Amino acid sequence: MSSGSDNIPMTPHGLRKLKEELKHLQSVERGKISKEIEVARAHGDLRENAEYHAAKEKQSHIEGRILDLNDWIARAEVIDPSKLGGDKVVFGATVVLMDTETEKSVTYRLVGELEADLKKRWIAVTSPVARAIVGKRVGDVATVQSPGGVRELEVQEIRFEEPQDDAPPSEG
Incomplete structure (x- = not known):
């Protein structure tokens, strides 16, 4: 998907799906991954802590997806x-x-x-x-x-x- 200010045509249904996913990531997944990171961090040395690194990577993916969704929603040109x-x-x-x-x-x-x-x-x-x-x-x-x-x-x-x-x- 090209970034920038181009509008993205979508149906009302498509926009609804993006908003539902965004809400889920922000209200559910963000909290879950923060807890996973806390638990992994409690296991000690972060350099050799695979759980911690996996959780941080997952957090990075979630935050990236949230940014994409916000961008797409902002540029949505809804056609019913x-x-x-x-x-x-x-x-x-x-x-x-x-x-x-x-x-x-x-x-x-x-x-x-x-x-x-x-x-x-x-x-x-x-x-x-x-x-x-x-x-x-x-x-x-x-x-x-x-x-x-x-x-x-x-x-x-x-x-x-x-x-x-x-x-x-x-x-x-």
Whole structure:
């Protein structure tokens, strides 16, 4: 992720997840790691104390993650898919695509890079598939270069909905 002042597009759901993680790290993990460091420090000589060094390293990771989360939250540009509409594929859309060769359909949701999750079929708006379909309408065919060669994907449906939980987009 590039640092700086660029805005980071994300859905309200994505922002909520970042805030939940931040709150957990600040209210739970910070306290836990401080106690681990105290306990390890009580074991004596810090130079040869592996527990202490592991705990300090973990603390450093937690603090780094907290800084990243604060930065991302500050730069979040929230785009609510449920308030969008229209007949073109844009950020936040849930899109049903059919591979013209295999005639198999797949549903993707276009999200920000920080939210992308292949298990849920949430793809980053910067991914090759997303870049190929942005701006397309139902019936349009997008050409995507994939590891297995060129694929043609036909846009079958475009929906705008805000995910309520971590379920994959509903199959239309």
